[in-house]
Amino acid sequence: MYDKDRLLPTEYVSIDLGRFYYDGNELFAAPECRGIVDYLLQRKNLWPAARLRFNLSDIRHKRAPIIGVPFGRALRKACENPSGSQKSMFEVRDWASYKGRAVVATMYAHVQVTSDSVKFEAWQFLDISAETFYVHAILDRNAEFVTHIDGATMLHTECQHTKIRDEAIKIKGDSYTKHFRLDGSFSIDVAEVLMDLYFPVQPLTQEFLTSTQ
Secondary structure, eight states, X not given: OOOTTSOEXXXXXXXXXXXXXXXXXXXXXXXXXXXXXXXXXTOTTTGGGEEEOEESSOOOOOOOOEESOOHHHHXXXXXXXXXXXXXXXXXXXXXXGGBTTBEEEEEEEEEEEOSSEEEEEEEEEETTOSEEEEXXXXXXXXXXXXXXXXXXXXXXXXXXXXXXHHHOOOOOOEEEEEEEEEEEEEXXXXXXXXXXXXXXXXXXXXXXXXXXX
16 A cells, blocks of 8 residues: 555554554664654544654654754745745855865755645755755645645755756755655644744754864
């Protein structure tokens, strides 16, 4: 029952004492979407609308702190005045001062408005890695609710970065892996939370800033 992106619809997932099962096998949420899984489990209206990536083994990743602008902020900006086509770049102030002390992300967002929908795409490029985090959402024409959202990772070259930035072209790159997808009708608040759980950035607290000095 896996779809073409190897995501499993939650309707086929059995849950017993907080553990996941499908077709007689225990499943483990992929580390990239573990926060999303925990969030959806607490919201019974959203869980049935999801498709998620699960593994047969419990894989865990420990990432360095990432300095950047959350996906959700770009989504909010796209909803403020949706019209035509828009391209935006987001990066934290004084980002160069963090290089070598944390992973620095630069986000590019594209918005395209049609007669009945708003299409939002955004990419987070990391300064020390070819890995890219990508989210895609479709909103109703008035940007009042979301009908689709998904997230994926892939590897991009510098040349591909430039094409995405300048030409608003979606390039899947190498090792394309989708981690979650929701379809239905849900609030922009929910979409914002899902995006920021998928790509959490480090809050620039005084404690963190002191620790990186």
